[in-house]
Amino acid sequence: MKTKNTEKILITGNEACGEGAIRAGCKFYAGYPITPQNELTSYMSKRMDEVGGIFIQAESELAAISMVFGAAVTGARAITTSSSPGISLKQEGISYLAGCELPAVIVNIMRAGPGLGNISPAQSDYFQATRGGGHGDYRTIVLAPGSCQEMFDFTYASFNLADKYRNPVMILGDGILGQMMEPIQVAGYRPQAAGSKKPWALTGCKGRKPNVIRSLLLKEGALEEFNRKLEKKYSLINKNELRFEKYKTEDAKIVIVAYGTSSRIARACVNRLRNDKIKAGLFRPISLWPFPYKALKALDKGKTRFLTVEMSAGQMLEDVRLAVQCDKRVRFYGRTGGGVPREEDIIKEACLPAGRL
Amino acid sequence: MERIIFKKPDSMIDVVTHYCAGCGHGIVHRVVCEVIDELKVREKTIAVAPVGCAVIAYDYWNFDVTEAAHGRTPAVATGIKRVLPERIVFTYQGDGDLAAIGTAEIIHAANRGENITVVFVNNGVYGMTGGQMAPTTIVDQKTTTTKKGRTVKRDGYPLKISEMIAVLPGARFVERTSVHSPREILRTKKAIKKAFEIQIENGGFSMVEILSMCPTYWGMSPAEATKRIANEVVKTYPLGVLKG
Numbered sequence: 033m034k035t036k037n038t039e040k041i042l043i044t045g046n047e048a049c050g051e052g053a054i055r056a057g058c059k060f061y062a063g064y065p066i067t068p069q070n071e072l073t074s075y076m077s078k079r080m081d082e083v084g085g086i087f088i089q090a091e092s093e094l095a096a097i098s099m100v101f102g103a104a105v106t107g108a109r110a111i112t113t114s115s116s117p118g119i120s121l122k123q124e125g126i127s128y129l130a131g132c133e134l135p136a137v138i139v140n141i142m143r144a145g146p147g148l149g150n151i152s153p154a155q156s157d158y159f160q161a162t163r164g165g166g167h168g169d170y171r172t173i174v175l176a177p178g179s180c181q182e183m184f185d186f187t188y189a190s191f192n193l194a195d196k197y198r199n200p201v202m203i204l205g206d207g208i209l210g211q212m213m214e215p216i217q218v219a220g221y222r223p224q225a226a227g228s229k230k231p232w233a234l235t236g237c238k239g240r241k242p243n244v245i246r247s248l249l250l251k252e253g254a255l256e257e258f259n260r261k262l263e264k265k266y267s268l269i270n271k272n273e274l275r276f277e278k279y280k281t282e283d284a285k286i287v288i289v290a291y292g293t294s295s296r297i298a299r300a301c302v303n304r305l306r307n308d309k310i311k312a313g314l315f316r317p318i319s320l321w322p323f324p325y326k327a328l329k330a331l332d333k334g335k336t337r338f339l340t341v342e343m344s345a346g347q348m349l350e351d352v353r354l355a356v357q358c359d360k361r362v363r364f365y366g367r368t369g370g371g372v373p374r375e376e377d378i379i380k381e382a383c384l385p386a387g388r389l
Numbered sequence: 390m391e392r393i394i395f396k397k398p399d400s401m402i403d404v405v406t407h408y409c410a411g412c413g414h415g416i417v418h419r420v421v422c423e424v425i426d427e428l429k430v431r432e433k434t435i436a437v438a439p440v441g442c443a444v445i446a447y448d449y450w451n452f453d454v455t456e457a458a459h460g461r462t463p464a465v466a467t468g469i470k471r472v473l474p475e476r477i478v479f480t481y482q483g484d485g486d487l488a489a490i491g492t493a494e495i496i497h498a499a500n501r502g503e504n505i506t507v508v509f510v511n512n513g514v515y516g517m518t519g520g521q522m523a524p525t526t527i528v529d530q531k532t533t534t535t536k537k538g539r540t541v542k543r544d545g546y547p548l549k550i551s552e553m554i555a556v557l558p559g560a561r562f563v564e565r566t567s568v569h570s571p572r573e574i575l576r577t578k579k580a581i582k583k584a585f586e587i588q589i590e591n592g593g594f595s596m597v598e599i600l601s602m603c604p605t606y607w608g609m610s611p612a613e614a615t616k617r618i619a620n621e622v623v624k625t626y627p628l629g630v631l632k633g
Contacts, residue, residue, distance in 0.1 A: 059472070060468065060471070060472060062468070086471045086472065088467065088471065088501075090464070090497075091493050091494070091496075091497040092493055094458075094461060094464070094493075094494075095461065095464040095467075095493065095494050095497065096464075098457065098458060098461035098464035098465050098468070098494070099464050099465070099467050099468040099471075100468060101457070101458075101461075101464075101465050101468060102437075102455075102457075102464065102465035102466060102467060102468020102469040102470075102471075102472075103468040103469070103471070103472050104468075105435075105455045105465070105468070105469055106435075106468075106469055106472045106473050108472045110468070124458050124461075125458060125461070128456075128457075128458050132455075132456070234435045234453040234454075234455055234469065235435075235453070235473065235476070236432050236433035236434060236435060236452075236453060236473075236476050237431070237432050237451075237452050237453050238432035238433065239432075242447075242450070242451055242452050242453050242454065243453050244447045244453070244454050244455070245454075245455035245456060246447065246455070246456045247456060248444060248445065248456060250445075
């Protein structure tokens, strides 16, 4: 049955992300132009008008994230999107969101760096995304989609996560995911109401005591106490929100570890290796923070080899090493500066013996 | 029979502030709170506090308040007001917050004609960080980063940001006042009230710049500080309505 809410549409990853936000009841968007995510900003300018939401083209990424902060202060579901250099600027606001325990969604359609770099796809903001990114002891929940469908699904889900934990959530995509088109199913999704009740929100103090949103804690010991509370929240997230996908890992002797666009290429490599009777599998982290260390380690049968594939000089590699705890059996293959790994090169690396770093 | 002729506004919390002796912030806080009381909007007011000496203004105000990153105050207010257009949203900012690190945010909030009110306290110095030069520091003024006095050659000119904002079509009302004397305090109150009334009537962006004393980092007594505004500061920053 085809209704307004059950449909298959051909859409770019950028637009799928925007539609996921709209269907999650997001009513506030602020952003600043940057390639390769401009379609997303443009899409939101149209869709926010259609659903009676708010769209602001901000004067900078700093302003955009602060506008999202303001919207989040009122309890509204809010999102901002950008690409790597812009996300660096947003780190100020992300730290404040985390410090004020405000829910918001930030999308990074990564391009190559450092500096202005170029506009080609990359995965070189992994450290920044998964280690907090801004100043202070905090974490951001990071989800890495690998298709247009997941750009939609994960963005949709990210608002619930943000509300549930009162924490910023980052969608970490890349220029390929943002620009490519795929058919996606939006069947069954319903525009959600504003999410959970938010008694902490600033709405005017009628009928209650005034609310204050702050991250400044000057009293001796107060900030440490607060940061311990954050730690507890983060361990809860670590327990509840681990997401990953395993592909042909059951009997795998070589496990390729990759996320996002790289995982799609790696999946094809696994199929080709299997055709050649090589027992390869794919482990694909979906939540990059929290990182599924235990699930990855569980694939280690003692002699299992791991090949991390990234569009970076080796960032998730560090988490893979932390998980496997054996440097000899963890290899890395990556392309950087906008380069995309080729199947042939990954396969060649996968077939190399252990012990060569 | 008792007759109360002077009392604490309902919008103010009855506590001792952290402000130095002779500081103008306490006066401006009170004036803002009196206006909010008189307009009966306390329960629908949402304030955005700055980074600077007024960073913990929420400890003194009896209504909803959020912090903001340094200078992003008008961007945060924009987010709040767009979602809740019926609430009264104002920012309270110092000259470091508004005229230095937040220059882009204040200009663009004004240029978009955001229906918010900005209370801009200009004491020409960074107080919270220990008395450094601000963009608004007047020429020859001594600070911890202009030990021999601000020079145009090294430090540029005092920034007249209210004049800059007044030329923007999006700015509806811009006035510069002072709190160095009772008469000027009353004028400040009148200006702030007008700014809030404009917002209540959906009139657009309104801003009041208030020249204020910082005896601590001006290195003088509170009485001398009020005289300095009257005799010196107003020459660089003339009082009056700039727009509206």
